Amino acid sequence: MTERDDTGRITYRDAGVDTAEGARAVAAIGLAVRSTYRPEVIGDIGGFGGLFSAAALKEMSDPVLVSGTDGVGTKLRLARLLDRHDTVGIDLVAMCANDILTCGAEPLFFLDYIAIGELVAERVEQIVAGIAEGCRQAGCALVGGEMAEHPGTMEPDDYDLSGFCVGAVDRPKMIDGSQVSPGDVVLGLASSGIHSNGYSLVRKVLVEGHEEGLGLPRVDLGGATLGDVLLEPTRIYVRPVLATVAEVPVKAMAHITGGGITENLDRVLPGGCDAEIVRGSWRVPPVFGLIADAAGLDDDEMYRTFNMGVGFMIVVSAAHAPRAAAMLQAAGERVFEIGEIVEGTGGVRYR
Helix, strand or coil: CCCCCCCCCCCCCCCCCCHHHHHHHHHHCHHHHHCCCCCCEECCCCCCCCEECCHHHHHCCCEEEEEEEEECCCHHHHHHHHCCCCCHHHHHHHHHHHHHHCCCCEEEEEEEEEEECCCCHHHHHHHHHHHHHHHHHHCCEEEEEEEEECECCECCCCEEEEEEEEEEEEHHHCCCCCCCCCCCEEEEEECCCCCCCCHHHHHHHHHCCCHHHCCCECHHHCCCEHHHHHHCCCCCCHHHHHHHHCCCCEEEEEECCCCCCCCCHHHHCCCCEEEEECCCCCCCCHHHHHHHHHHCCCHHHHHCCCCCCEEEEEEECCCCHHHHHHHHHHCCCCEEEEEEEEECCCCEEEC
Protein backbone atom coordinates (compact mmCIF):
# COMPACT_ATOMS: atom_id res chain seq x y z
CA MET A 1 0.00 0.00 0.00
CA THR A 2 1.33 3.47 -0.92
CA GLU A 3 1.96 5.62 2.15
CA ARG A 4 0.89 9.27 2.32
CA ASP A 5 3.39 11.95 3.31
CA ASP A 6 3.02 14.15 6.43
CA THR A 7 0.47 16.36 4.68
CA GLY A 8 -1.71 13.41 3.71
CA ARG A 9 -0.80 13.67 0.04
CA ILE A 10 0.46 10.92 -2.24
CA THR A 11 3.17 12.38 -4.46
CA TYR A 12 4.52 11.13 -7.78
CA ARG A 13 7.60 9.93 -5.90
CA ASP A 14 5.39 8.07 -3.42
CA ALA A 15 3.83 6.30 -6.40
CA GLY A 16 7.27 5.11 -7.49
CA VAL A 17 8.46 7.72 -10.00
CA ASP A 18 11.42 9.83 -8.87
CA THR A 19 11.69 12.83 -11.19
CA ALA A 20 14.71 14.17 -9.28
CA GLU A 21 16.58 10.93 -9.97
CA GLY A 22 15.53 11.26 -13.59
CA ALA A 23 17.04 14.73 -13.77
CA ARG A 24 20.23 13.40 -12.18
CA ALA A 25 20.38 10.65 -14.81
CA VAL A 26 19.98 13.16 -17.65
CA ALA A 27 22.83 15.23 -16.24
CA ALA A 28 25.02 12.13 -15.90
CA ILE A 29 24.65 11.08 -19.54
CA GLY A 30 25.31 14.50 -21.07
CA LEU A 31 28.98 13.99 -21.96
CA ALA A 32 28.35 10.55 -23.46
CA VAL A 33 25.54 11.86 -25.65
CA ARG A 34 27.50 14.89 -26.86
CA SER A 35 30.44 12.66 -27.79
CA THR A 36 28.30 11.21 -30.61
CA TYR A 37 27.32 14.52 -32.21
CA ARG A 38 27.94 15.10 -35.90
CA PRO A 39 28.12 18.59 -37.46
CA GLU A 40 24.47 18.24 -38.53
CA VAL A 41 23.18 18.10 -34.94
CA ILE A 42 21.32 21.23 -33.89
CA GLY A 43 20.78 22.10 -30.24
CA ASP A 44 21.65 19.98 -27.21
CA ILE A 45 20.33 17.26 -24.96
CA GLY A 46 17.11 18.06 -23.11
CA GLY A 47 14.89 19.42 -25.88
CA PHE A 48 11.48 18.07 -26.79
CA GLY A 49 12.81 16.81 -30.13
CA GLY A 50 16.16 15.95 -31.64
CA LEU A 51 17.17 18.33 -34.45
CA PHE A 52 19.35 17.22 -37.36
CA SER A 53 20.13 19.27 -40.46
CA ALA A 54 19.29 17.61 -43.79
CA ALA A 55 21.32 20.08 -45.84
CA ALA A 56 23.89 17.41 -46.81
CA LEU A 57 21.15 15.41 -48.54
CA LYS A 58 21.02 18.11 -51.22
CA GLU A 59 24.25 16.64 -52.60
CA MET A 60 22.35 13.43 -53.49
CA SER A 61 20.46 13.22 -56.78
CA ASP A 62 17.55 11.33 -55.17
CA PRO A 63 18.01 11.01 -51.40
CA VAL A 64 16.18 8.15 -49.70
CA LEU A 65 15.71 8.03 -45.92
CA VAL A 66 16.11 4.57 -44.42
CA SER A 67 14.85 3.77 -40.92
CA GLY A 68 15.14 0.81 -38.60
CA THR A 69 14.06 -0.12 -35.09
CA ASP A 70 15.02 -3.02 -32.84
CA GLY A 71 15.83 -4.05 -29.31
CA VAL A 72 18.34 -6.19 -27.43
CA GLY A 73 15.94 -8.93 -26.37
CA THR A 74 16.50 -11.32 -23.49
CA LYS A 75 20.25 -10.75 -23.52
CA LEU A 76 19.30 -8.01 -21.07
CA ARG A 77 18.44 -10.65 -18.47
CA LEU A 78 22.03 -11.82 -18.60
CA ALA A 79 23.24 -8.24 -18.14
CA ARG A 80 21.02 -7.99 -15.06
CA LEU A 81 22.28 -11.31 -13.72
CA LEU A 82 25.93 -10.25 -14.04
CA ASP A 83 25.18 -6.61 -13.12
CA ARG A 84 27.04 -5.40 -16.22
CA HIS A 85 25.17 -2.80 -18.23
CA ASP A 86 27.83 -1.01 -20.27
CA THR A 87 27.76 -3.22 -23.40
CA VAL A 88 24.08 -3.86 -24.16
CA GLY A 89 23.77 -0.33 -25.54
CA ILE A 90 26.28 -1.27 -28.23
CA ASP A 91 24.05 -4.22 -29.10
CA LEU A 92 21.09 -1.86 -29.39
CA VAL A 93 22.80 0.43 -31.90
CA ALA A 94 24.29 -2.50 -33.82
CA MET A 95 20.96 -4.22 -34.37
CA CYS A 96 19.52 -1.06 -35.95
CA ALA A 97 22.56 0.39 -37.75
CA ASN A 98 23.66 -2.92 -39.31
CA ASP A 99 20.12 -3.41 -40.61
CA ILE A 100 19.88 -0.14 -42.51
CA LEU A 101 23.46 -0.60 -43.73
CA THR A 102 22.33 -3.54 -45.88
CA CYS A 103 20.90 -1.23 -48.56
CA GLY A 104 24.00 0.97 -48.53
CA ALA A 105 22.56 3.62 -46.20
CA GLU A 106 24.78 5.70 -43.92
CA PRO A 107 23.31 5.87 -40.38
CA LEU A 108 22.76 9.54 -39.50
CA PHE A 109 21.07 9.69 -36.11
CA PHE A 110 19.76 7.42 -33.38
CA LEU A 111 17.18 7.60 -30.60
CA ASP A 112 16.75 5.24 -27.67
CA TYR A 113 13.93 4.26 -25.34
CA ILE A 114 14.71 2.88 -21.89
CA ALA A 115 11.85 1.37 -19.90
CA ILE A 116 12.98 0.70 -16.33
CA GLY A 117 11.42 -0.50 -13.12
CA GLU A 118 13.26 1.91 -10.83
CA LEU A 119 15.47 4.63 -12.22
CA VAL A 120 19.00 4.61 -10.77
CA ALA A 121 21.18 7.27 -12.36
CA GLU A 122 24.40 5.25 -12.21
CA ARG A 123 22.89 2.26 -14.00
CA VAL A 124 21.29 4.45 -16.68
CA GLU A 125 24.66 6.15 -17.15
CA GLN A 126 26.24 2.77 -17.90
CA ILE A 127 23.50 1.85 -20.36
CA VAL A 128 23.67 5.16 -22.22
CA ALA A 129 27.48 5.03 -22.26
CA GLY A 130 27.14 1.81 -24.24
CA ILE A 131 24.60 3.37 -26.59
CA ALA A 132 26.95 6.31 -27.15
CA GLU A 133 29.85 3.96 -27.87
CA GLY A 134 27.71 2.13 -30.41
CA CYS A 135 26.78 5.42 -32.06
CA ARG A 136 30.44 6.46 -32.26
CA GLN A 137 31.30 3.13 -33.90
CA ALA A 138 28.45 3.54 -36.39
CA GLY A 139 29.16 7.22 -37.02
CA CYS A 140 25.63 8.32 -36.10
CA ALA A 141 24.53 10.94 -33.60
CA LEU A 142 22.50 10.13 -30.49
CA VAL A 143 20.00 12.99 -30.78
CA GLY A 144 17.37 12.00 -28.26
CA GLY A 145 15.75 9.37 -26.12
CA GLU A 146 13.36 8.59 -23.32
CA MET A 147 13.80 7.12 -19.84
CA ALA A 148 10.45 5.81 -18.61
CA GLU A 149 10.06 4.56 -15.05
CA HIS A 150 7.44 1.78 -14.71
CA PRO A 151 6.78 1.08 -11.02
CA GLY A 152 4.23 -1.65 -10.45
CA THR A 153 4.59 -3.09 -13.95
CA MET A 154 8.32 -3.92 -13.94
CA GLU A 155 10.57 -5.23 -11.18
CA PRO A 156 12.80 -2.49 -9.72
CA ASP A 157 16.00 -3.84 -11.32
CA ASP A 158 14.37 -4.75 -14.64
CA TYR A 159 14.69 -2.72 -17.84
CA ASP A 160 14.14 -2.99 -21.57
CA LEU A 161 15.76 -1.15 -24.47
CA SER A 162 14.51 -0.09 -27.89
CA GLY A 163 16.36 1.88 -30.53
CA PHE A 164 15.48 3.81 -33.66
CA CYS A 165 17.99 4.64 -36.40
CA VAL A 166 17.59 6.86 -39.47
CA GLY A 167 20.04 6.91 -42.35
CA ALA A 168 20.19 8.00 -45.97
CA VAL A 169 21.31 6.65 -49.33
CA ASP A 170 21.22 8.10 -52.83
CA ARG A 171 18.67 6.03 -54.76
CA PRO A 172 21.00 5.35 -57.75
CA LYS A 173 23.50 3.84 -55.29
CA MET A 174 20.98 1.82 -53.29
CA ILE A 175 21.77 -1.90 -52.93
CA ASP A 176 18.74 -4.16 -53.24
CA GLY A 177 19.97 -7.56 -54.47
CA SER A 178 18.26 -7.26 -57.85
CA GLN A 179 21.59 -7.58 -59.72
CA VAL A 180 22.67 -10.80 -57.99
CA SER A 181 23.35 -13.57 -60.53
CA PRO A 182 24.84 -17.09 -60.67
CA GLY A 183 28.61 -17.05 -60.32
CA ASP A 184 28.68 -14.23 -57.76
CA VAL A 185 30.69 -14.74 -54.58
CA VAL A 186 29.39 -14.59 -51.00
CA LEU A 187 31.80 -12.99 -48.51
CA GLY A 188 31.22 -13.44 -44.80
CA LEU A 189 32.38 -10.98 -42.14
CA ALA A 190 33.19 -12.55 -38.80
CA SER A 191 30.83 -11.95 -35.91
CA SER A 192 32.04 -11.07 -32.43
CA GLY A 193 30.05 -13.98 -31.03
CA ILE A 194 26.36 -14.68 -30.62
CA HIS A 195 25.51 -10.98 -31.09
CA SER A 196 21.95 -10.36 -29.83
CA ASN A 197 19.73 -13.16 -31.10
CA GLY A 198 18.77 -16.55 -29.73
CA TYR A 199 19.32 -15.66 -26.08
CA SER A 200 16.09 -17.24 -24.87
CA LEU A 201 17.56 -20.57 -25.97
CA VAL A 202 21.08 -19.68 -24.79
CA ARG A 203 19.89 -18.81 -21.31
CA LYS A 204 17.80 -21.96 -21.08
CA VAL A 205 20.63 -24.36 -21.95
CA LEU A 206 23.80 -22.56 -20.77
CA VAL A 207 22.77 -20.17 -17.98
CA GLU A 208 19.79 -21.43 -15.99
CA GLY A 209 21.12 -23.65 -13.23
CA HIS A 210 24.74 -22.73 -14.08
CA GLU A 211 24.83 -19.15 -12.78
CA GLU A 212 27.72 -19.75 -10.37
CA GLY A 213 30.02 -20.84 -13.20
CA LEU A 214 29.51 -17.81 -15.44
CA GLY A 215 32.56 -16.03 -14.03
CA LEU A 216 35.00 -18.96 -14.24
CA PRO A 217 37.66 -19.10 -17.03
CA ARG A 218 37.05 -22.02 -19.37
CA VAL A 219 39.55 -24.01 -21.42
CA ASP A 220 36.94 -24.69 -24.11
CA LEU A 221 36.49 -20.93 -24.54
CA GLY A 222 40.19 -20.13 -24.78
CA GLY A 223 40.44 -19.01 -21.17
CA ALA A 224 37.50 -16.60 -21.35
CA THR A 225 34.54 -16.86 -18.99
CA LEU A 226 31.15 -17.86 -20.29
CA GLY A 227 29.75 -14.60 -18.93
CA ASP A 228 32.25 -12.58 -20.97
CA VAL A 229 31.51 -14.53 -24.15
CA LEU A 230 27.75 -14.26 -23.77
CA LEU A 231 27.87 -10.51 -23.11
CA GLU A 232 30.31 -9.73 -25.94
CA PRO A 233 28.57 -6.91 -27.84
CA THR A 234 27.39 -7.16 -31.43
CA ARG A 235 29.95 -6.07 -34.00
CA ILE A 236 29.09 -2.90 -35.91
CA TYR A 237 30.09 -3.15 -39.57
CA VAL A 238 29.12 0.34 -40.78
CA ARG A 239 32.42 2.13 -41.39
CA PRO A 240 34.37 -0.63 -43.21
CA VAL A 241 31.37 -1.69 -45.28
CA LEU A 242 30.48 1.85 -46.38
CA ALA A 243 34.11 2.46 -47.36
CA THR A 244 34.08 -0.74 -49.42
CA VAL A 245 30.73 0.01 -51.07
CA ALA A 246 32.08 3.38 -52.18
CA GLU A 247 34.86 1.69 -54.16
CA VAL A 248 33.51 -1.74 -55.15
CA PRO A 249 30.22 -2.62 -56.91
CA VAL A 250 28.38 -4.59 -54.21
CA LYS A 251 25.23 -6.42 -55.29
CA ALA A 252 23.62 -7.43 -51.99
CA MET A 253 24.23 -7.39 -48.25
CA ALA A 254 22.62 -9.22 -45.34
CA HIS A 255 22.75 -8.70 -41.58
CA ILE A 256 22.66 -12.14 -39.92
CA THR A 257 20.27 -11.79 -36.99
CA GLY A 258 17.32 -13.85 -35.74
CA GLY A 259 16.78 -16.73 -38.15
CA GLY A 260 20.51 -17.20 -38.67
CA ILE A 261 22.17 -17.51 -42.05
CA THR A 262 19.34 -19.59 -43.49
CA GLU A 263 16.58 -17.03 -42.95
CA ASN A 264 18.49 -13.79 -43.53
CA LEU A 265 20.64 -14.23 -46.61
CA ASP A 266 17.61 -15.39 -48.60
CA ARG A 267 15.95 -12.01 -47.97
CA VAL A 268 18.29 -10.32 -50.47
CA LEU A 269 18.28 -12.98 -53.21
CA PRO A 270 16.27 -12.65 -56.43
CA GLY A 271 13.85 -15.45 -57.26
CA GLY A 272 16.09 -17.23 -59.77
CA CYS A 273 19.10 -17.60 -57.46
CA ASP A 274 20.16 -19.65 -54.47
CA ALA A 275 23.13 -19.02 -52.20
CA GLU A 276 25.21 -22.16 -51.77
CA ILE A 277 27.15 -21.83 -48.52
CA VAL A 278 30.12 -24.07 -47.79
CA ARG A 279 30.17 -25.15 -44.16
CA GLY A 280 33.71 -25.37 -42.89
CA SER A 281 34.94 -22.43 -44.97
CA TRP A 282 35.21 -20.33 -41.80
CA ARG A 283 35.93 -20.99 -38.15
CA VAL A 284 32.79 -21.33 -36.05
CA PRO A 285 33.42 -19.92 -32.53
CA PRO A 286 33.38 -22.61 -29.82
CA VAL A 287 30.40 -21.10 -27.98
CA PHE A 288 28.12 -22.36 -30.76
CA GLY A 289 29.37 -25.90 -30.17
CA LEU A 290 28.51 -25.53 -26.49
CA ILE A 291 24.99 -24.45 -27.41
CA ALA A 292 24.51 -27.26 -29.93
CA ASP A 293 25.70 -29.90 -27.46
CA ALA A 294 23.65 -28.57 -24.54
CA ALA A 295 20.49 -28.21 -26.63
CA GLY A 296 20.97 -31.32 -28.78
CA LEU A 297 20.57 -29.34 -32.01
CA ASP A 298 21.78 -30.43 -35.44
CA ASP A 299 23.56 -28.15 -37.93
CA ASP A 300 20.39 -27.24 -39.82
CA GLU A 301 18.71 -25.93 -36.68
CA MET A 302 21.83 -24.08 -35.52
CA TYR A 303 22.24 -22.33 -38.88
CA ARG A 304 18.54 -21.41 -38.79
CA THR A 305 18.89 -19.84 -35.33
CA PHE A 306 22.37 -18.31 -34.91
CA ASN A 307 24.93 -16.41 -37.00
CA MET A 308 27.46 -19.24 -36.46
CA GLY A 309 30.37 -16.80 -36.54
CA VAL A 310 29.31 -14.75 -39.57
CA GLY A 311 27.52 -11.53 -38.66
CA PHE A 312 27.27 -9.83 -42.04
CA MET A 313 27.36 -11.05 -45.65
CA ILE A 314 28.24 -9.31 -48.90
CA VAL A 315 27.53 -10.56 -52.41
CA VAL A 316 29.86 -9.35 -55.20
CA SER A 317 30.89 -10.55 -58.62
CA ALA A 318 33.79 -13.01 -58.71
CA ALA A 319 35.90 -10.34 -60.42
CA HIS A 320 35.39 -7.83 -57.58
CA ALA A 321 35.56 -10.27 -54.65
CA PRO A 322 39.37 -10.05 -54.09
CA ARG A 323 39.34 -6.26 -53.90
CA ALA A 324 36.31 -6.16 -51.62
CA ALA A 325 37.88 -8.72 -49.29
CA ALA A 326 41.20 -6.85 -49.25
CA MET A 327 39.51 -3.55 -48.37
CA LEU A 328 37.50 -5.09 -45.58
CA GLN A 329 40.54 -6.87 -44.16
CA ALA A 330 42.56 -3.64 -44.27
CA ALA A 331 39.77 -2.03 -42.23
CA GLY A 332 40.11 -4.70 -39.54
CA GLU A 333 37.45 -7.20 -40.55
CA ARG A 334 37.99 -10.95 -40.71
CA VAL A 335 36.64 -11.95 -44.11
CA PHE A 336 35.85 -15.41 -45.47
CA GLU A 337 34.79 -16.51 -48.94
CA ILE A 338 31.94 -18.75 -47.80
CA GLY A 339 29.93 -19.57 -50.88
CA GLU A 340 28.60 -18.66 -54.29
CA ILE A 341 25.37 -17.81 -56.04
CA VAL A 342 23.84 -20.59 -58.15
CA GLU A 343 20.60 -21.02 -60.06
CA GLY A 344 17.66 -21.70 -57.77
CA THR A 345 14.49 -20.33 -56.22
CA GLY A 346 15.71 -17.64 -53.82
CA GLY A 347 16.86 -19.83 -50.92
CA VAL A 348 19.99 -20.80 -49.00
CA ARG A 349 21.51 -24.27 -49.29
CA TYR A 350 24.61 -25.81 -47.73
CA ARG A 351 27.36 -28.16 -48.77
